Amino acid sequence: MAPSAKHFKKRDAILHCLQCSTAHPSAESIYAQLKPQIPDLAMGTVYRNLNLFKEQGLVMSVATVRGVERYDGNTCPHVHFICTHCGAVTDLHEVQVGPELNAAATGACGGRVESCQLTFTGLCRECYQRKESGESA
Amino acid sequence: MAPSAKHFKKRDAILHCLQCSTAHPSAESIYAQLKPQIPDLAMGTVYRNLNLFKEQGLVMSVATVRGVERYDGNTCPHVHFICTHCGAVTDLHEVQVGPELNAAATGACGGRVESCQLTFTGLCRECYQRKESGESA
DNA sequence: GTCTGTGCAAATTGTTTGCACGCAA
DNA sequence: TTGCGTGCAAACAATTTGCACAGAC
Numbered sequence: 001m002a003p004s005a006k007h008f009k010k011r012d013a014i015l016h017c018l019q020c021s022t023a024h025p026s027a028e029s030i031y032a033q034l035k036p037q038i039p040d041l042a043m044g045t046v047y048r049n050l051n052l053f054k055e056q057g058l059v060m061s062v063a064t065v066r067g068v069e070r071y072d073g074n075t076c077p078h079v080h081f082i083c084t085h086c087g088a089v090t091d092l093h094e095v096q097v098g099p100e101l102n103a104a105a106t107g108a109c110g111g112r113v114e115s116c117q118l119t120f121t122g123l124c125r126e127c128y129q130r131k132e133s134g135e136s137a
Numbered sequence: 138m139a140p141s142a143k144h145f146k147k148r149d150a151i152l153h154c155l156q157c158s159t160a161h162p163s164a165e166s167i168y169a170q171l172k173p174q175i176p177d178l179a180m181g182t183v184y185r186n187l188n189l190f191k192e193q194g195l196v197m198s199v200a201t202v203r204g205v206e207r208y209d210g211n212t213c214p215h216v217h218f219i220c221t222h223c224g225a226v227t228d229l230h231e232v233q234v235g236p237e238l239n240a241a242a243t244g245a246c247g248g249r250v251e252s253c254q255l256t257f258t259g260l261c262r263e264c265y266q267r268k269e270s271g272e273s274a
Numbered sequence: 275g276t277c278t279g280t281g282c283a284a285a286t287t288g289t290t291t292g293c294a295c296g297c298a299a
Numbered sequence: 300t301t302g303c304g305t306g307c308a309a310a311c312a313a314t315t316t317g318c319a320c321a322g323a324c
Binding site for chain 3: 144145146147148177178179181182185186204
């Protein structure tokens with residue numbers, strides 16, 4: 001009855017993993033998280049489904065951090081923060097990109113703007129505090 | 138006398154190539170551009186210097202487009218546009234990120250914000266026009 | 275002599291792909 | 300029987316790295 005029978009078990013698990021996480025996981029970490037529950041999961045499957053989801057617009061690529069691609073199951077436009085020290089990617093829902101920027105970009109590029117990503121980089125709270133206390137010690 | 142004697146010939150050439158280009162080249166394309174003038178240039182050298190420049194803050198990484206990293210010799214903050222069709226990366230100097238966003242991000246992340254990148258994706262003028270005329274034909 | 279920049283080629287690593295199998299319709 | 304999702308392992312491509320040498324000081 002339900003279309004998500006046995007046939008889509010892994011696909012659903014991967015999507016669910018992405019949509020329920022705010023860590024913006026990499027393919028590798030999705031695999032690591034799912035592997036215990038689904039022992040016969042293969043990396044190829046993770047990558048294949050990830051690319052499928054991207055095509056379908058269910059998932060987007062946030063950034064490539066230290067050579068590995070990070071994904072986001074939340075496709076509503078929002079701002080990201082990347083910690084250069086620990087590699088964490090977090091959402092900054094408090095920061096908003098005004099529509100006027102989009103309009104300006106459309107005018108400036110002369111073509112069609114489809115999406116917009118604002119990303120801040122720096123030190124996250126944990127790494128910042130650790131660094132401060134380490135240096136002052 | 139000048140420190141940039143023979144010893145820094147390739148390093149200088151790579152940096153110059155980046156700073157004079159607005160195409161946000163990849164390591165590969167820097168190599169391709171320089172190779173005719175400097176036949177004994179090696180990819181390893183390009184990558185090594187690129188990483189050095191990044192550390193020194195002379196150059197920044199703009200984005201990873203289709204799996205290849207793109208660099209920018211212009212480190213003044215500015216907005217980018219990436220064409221999903223041809224992979225071109227261009228500057229949008231007309232669009233500006235206000236300082237209030239930076240402040241908001243600093244507050245929201247709780248750590249330290251070091252840089253900010255606003256990137257639009259879509260179709261550049263050429264690809265957009267080509268697509269339009271192709272479809273309406 | 276020492277230090278730094280580099281060529282070269284091998285190694286590493288993230289990602290993709292071909293093939294064969296198994297379940298669902 | 301046909302089609303799709305998948306495991307597995309090989310293939311790929313971008314990037315990094317170890318080693319040895321050459322020129323600068």
